[in-house]
Amino acid sequence: xxxxxxxxxxxxxxxxxxxxxxxxxxxxxxxxxxxxxxxxxxxxxxxxxxxxxxxxxxxxxxxxxxxxxxxxxxxxxxxxxxxxxxxxxxxxxxxxxxxxxxxxxxx
Amino acid sequence: xxxxxxxxxxxxxxxxxxxxxxxxxxxxxxxxxxxxxxxxxxxxxxxxxxxxxxxxxxxxxxxxxxxxxxxxxxxxxxxxxxxxxxxxxxxxxxxxxxxxxxxxxxxxxxxxxxxxxxxxxxxxxxxxxxxxxxxxxxxxxxxxxxxxxxxxxxxxxxxxxxxxxxxxxxxxxxxxxxxxxxxxxxxxxxxxxxxxxxxxxxxxxxxxxxxxxxxxxxxxxxxxxxxxxxxxxxxxxxxxxxxxxxxxxxxxxxxxxxxxxxxxxxxxxxxxxxxxxxxxxxxxxxxxxxxxxxxxxxxxxxxxxxxxxxxxxxxxxxxxxxxxxxxxxxxxxxxxxxxxxxxxxxxxxxxxxxxxxxxxxxxxxxxxxxxxxxxxxxxxxxxxxxxxxxxxxxxxxxxxxxxxxxxxxxxxxxxxxxxxxxxxxxxxxxxxxxxxxxxxxxxxxxxxxxxxxxxxxxxxxxxxxxxxxxxxxxxxxxxxxxxxxxxxxxxxxxxxxxxxxxxxxxxxxxxxxxxxxxxxxxxxxxxxxxxxxxxxxxxxxxxxxxxxxxxxxxxxxxxxxxxxxxxxxxxxxxxxxxxxxxxxxxxxxxxxxxxxxxxxxxxxxxxxxxxxxxxxxx
Numbered sequence: 001x002x003x004x005x006x007x008x009x010x011x012x013x014x015x016x017x018x019x020x021x022x023x024x025x026x027x028x029x030x031x032x033x034x035x036x037x038x039x040x041x042x043x044x045x046x047x048x049x050x051x052x053x054x055x056x057x058x059x060x061x062x063x064x065x066x067x068x069x070x071x072x073x074x075x076x077x078x079x080x081x082x083x084x085x086x087x088x089x090x091x092x093x094x095x096x097x098x099x100x101x102x103x104x105x106x107x
Numbered sequence: 108x109x110x111x112x113x114x115x116x117x118x119x120x121x122x123x124x125x126x127x128x129x130x131x132x133x134x135x136x137x138x139x140x141x142x143x144x145x146x147x148x149x150x151x152x153x154x155x156x157x158x159x160x161x162x163x164x165x166x167x168x169x170x171x172x173x174x175x176x177x178x179x180x181x182x183x184x185x186x187x188x189x190x191x192x193x194x195x196x197x198x199x200x201x202x203x204x205x206x207x208x209x210x211x212x213x214x215x216x217x218x219x220x221x222x223x224x225x226x227x228x229x230x231x232x233x234x235x236x237x238x239x240x241x242x243x244x245x246x247x248x249x250x251x252x253x254x255x256x257x258x259x260x261x262x263x264x265x266x267x268x269x270x271x272x273x274x275x276x277x278x279x280x281x282x283x284x285x286x287x288x289x290x291x292x293x294x295x296x297x298x299x300x301x302x303x304x305x306x307x308x309x310x311x312x313x314x315x316x317x318x319x320x321x322x323x324x325x326x327x328x329x330x331x332x333x334x335x336x337x338x339x340x341x342x343x344x345x346x347x348x349x350x351x352x353x354x355x356x357x358x359x360x361x362x363x364x365x366x367x368x369x370x371x372x373x374x375x376x377x378x379x380x381x382x383x384x385x386x387x388x389x390x391x392x393x394x395x396x397x398x399x400x401x402x403x404x405x406x407x408x409x410x411x412x413x414x415x416x417x418x419x420x421x422x423x424x425x426x427x428x429x430x431x432x433x434x435x436x437x438x439x440x441x442x443x444x445x446x447x448x449x450x451x452x453x454x455x456x457x458x459x460x461x462x463x464x465x466x467x468x469x470x471x472x473x474x475x476x477x478x479x480x481x482x483x484x485x486x487x488x489x490x491x492x493x494x495x496x497x498x499x500x501x502x503x504x505x506x507x508x509x510x511x512x513x514x515x516x517x518x519x520x521x522x523x524x525x526x527x528x529x530x531x532x533x534x535x536x537x538x539x540x541x542x543x544x545x546x547x548x549x550x551x552x553x554x555x556x557x558x559x560x561x562x563x564x565x566x567x568x569x570x571x572x573x574x575x576x577x578x579x580x581x582x583x584x585x586x587x588x589x590x591x592x593x594x595x596x597x598x599x600x601x602x603x604x605x606x607x608x609x610x611x612x613x614x615x616x617x618x619x620x621x622x623x624x625x626x627x628x629x630x631x632x633x634x635x636x637x638x639x640x641x642x643x644x645x646x647x648x649x650x651x652x653x654x655x656x657x658x659x660x661x662x663x664x665x666x667x668x669x670x671x672x673x674x675x676x677x678x679x680x681x682x683x684x685x686x687x688x689x690x691x692x693x694x695x696x697x698x699x700x701x702x703x704x705x706x707x708x709x710x711x712x713x714x715x716x717x718x719x720x721x722x723x724x725x
Contacts, residue, residue: 016113016145016146019146019147026113027116040111042112042113042114043113043114043115043117044113044114044115044146046116082110082250083247084151084152084153084154084247084248085247085249085250087109087111087112087250088111088112089109089110089111
């Protein structure tokens, strides 16, 4: 399994990293919180932590710590638009149930 | 499915707790809203893809139209359409020229009221309608509730105008994180706040207004050194010059409004065209006027508009003079406002200051973008910039009786700041007072950081609580704290200067903040205990001094009884048992109630002895 980006998401991430001026890639994680158990973490990463798994998709490095990987392995990160709002979306095959908002989930 | 944005490392928020913050440029002609999205300041577009909203509001009997919808109704109903409401903010009717406005204005208790089909409206309400529209757009675009906004105002706005802007935001339901000056926002957009120091010229030529601001940057904080400008000079004046040039060959006056409008629009297009091209040819016929066949070169346009351009340069000179600077002292020039796209303006300013201009950010958007960056920082979404240099990171206060901290300046106060409080003596005849300056969020002195101590001596002997000592804390823009204590009856004073942030690393500040949150409950308890202890000690001191004076009013039994109660309270004070101290204090109060009444009677009869009713003054 692995973590991947869609082409659209990769293009966006590349653009954001470029305008930010620094950073080695993306950090994906989960934390135990939220209305439905767990929540996604999506951050820029300035380093590659030794314990992290590193994936690469369309040239973008994605760092995931081993504990989080259990919950999001196989996830594809997409970039979508809903009305005026646009942003990233986790397509996570491990999810059994998510809260109405989609910001937190259970596996 | 919620759409997520990329956060800075370690700054991910909990679900439903995103700190969405926006920057709003509430302009005279146009307004914009921006936000930092995945680390990049971005203008938020509306449904039609427009990045700017005309600052126009139209009232009909039932509805309020804002922005483009209001602009569409401007031609048919100018008397119900309010444009440039910003010029009315915080003003009285005497301050403005009512003939500049298409709506009818009247005085309302010193403020301006605007006649509309929905009754009288204040400029604040009109601005609120604009802000509300921007907020709705922002929330749609960001997909969540906006927690706060940074709104920009001209550097020359006075307190009344700034307050009016804040009031408008409040009506619109916007939490104002801060008002910042438009030139400062522009400077922030160019990242000038990350430099160490410098003097910057912000040249802002909009559609109808011209502003020059000289900013001085020191330790990451911008100070407005001087402002200058012309509230009736803008891009429209340049259009007008081209109009004049086009019709200069005709003797006939303008045949009709439609032709006039067509020529006006064409003039603007020519002006804008000259930004890219070196010359524009016109070959067009107009109803009732004839054919215009002419070519306008950049050189010709420069000579036509030389007066206007020079006027703006004179304003820079004046502002520099006011700031006591010369072009050589300037470290950067920021171009703001759509009209600064004109190459003739760029050349003139560049030549005068003698350095390349900062002009690669869209001049219409630069203010809103800078405001968005500030909002993002103030909302706490960034890593390295969490501690702004222009706010106090930790509260400052002094030690009072019982080792309790009395906070004088709360944390997050913006610099510069001065606040004061009155204190008094604790003991009869006390002639000195130690001012112990501490920093931190905890309630007890021992949990805070000591910054320094000094003594105010020479207080005239008085009973406890009679002396008035004014303690003033002042923190300047460099973060330097000076504390002054002054005894008000004699005027004697003493002071100390310290640098509160000296030696404090960011992570220490973070730690001090965190400990204040985790120890909140403990602090509450300690403070309550310390306070009740001070009360108890004070009562004992009072009773002892009263017994010394008026022992003769009591019989030995009564005196013994009071002594027992005093002893009990003294013992209780040595413990940390709040309930016990409270109880013993109450008992002592009860035991001395009769004594207090007797003393009162005694002192009244003493005062009355030897006086007749006629000599008494009531």
